[in-house]
Amino acid sequence: MTENERDRDAEGRARNARPRDGLGRPLPYGAPGVERQPEGVVRTxxxxxxxxxxxxxxxxxxxxxxxxxxxxxxxxxxxRALWRGMAQLAVGLTHAARGNTRGGARLLLRGAGSIEAYGTGPHSLDVPGLAAWARELAERVDAGGKPVDAAASAPRLRGASRG
Known part of the structure; x- marks a missing residue:
């Protein structure tokens, strides 16, 4: 691919086809990467x-x-606000793991604020536990300024959170 060409999907929309690592960072073309999640999947x-x-x-x-x-x-x-908030929690953890601790902390707090309106949580989500996890992790990464291990810091979406 030349510098002026753009990756396109089957419908002709611009789409970055570079491989990505486990934290979603683009890798050079031809490098082995992590399989990407298909987009637009409707799930229960x-x-x-x-x-x-x-x-x-x-x-x-x-x-x-x-x-x-x-x-x-x-x-x-x-x-929609629930799922957007959940996405913000995941992106906050992504940024914290990549070393962007300030941005990660902001997204974690924004996500916590978004999901709290859902009380104890639909779909067996532990909304209070997730909000507490996000606030604790945001405080820890903002104060420490060091990347976290994404897997070790991941929350439990149902039941007690870990961090």
Missing amino acids: PGATVNEAQRLLDAGKPFHAHEVFEDAWKSGPEEE
Whole structure:
């Protein structure tokens, strides 16, 4: 690919086809990367939570964010803020793991604020636990300024969170 060419998807839309690492960072063309999440997948809420948890546990919060983004875009209007907030939590963890601790902390706090309106949590999500996890991690990364291990810092989406 030349410098002036753009990657395009099947519909002709610009799409970066470079391989990515586990935290979603672009790698050079031809480098081995982590398989990307397919975009636009419509899942049940339970399947969304299960797939996102699998990716978080594997240290792939960027990829989990894409799963939440699909739910945000395809779900019912009354749950869009929930799924957007969940995506913000995953992106916050991504930034914290990449070393952008200040940006990660901001996104974690924004995500916590977005999901708290959902009380104890629909779809078995532990909303209070996730909000507490996000605030604790935001405080820790903002104060410490060091990247975190994405898998070791990943939350439990259902039940008690770990951090």
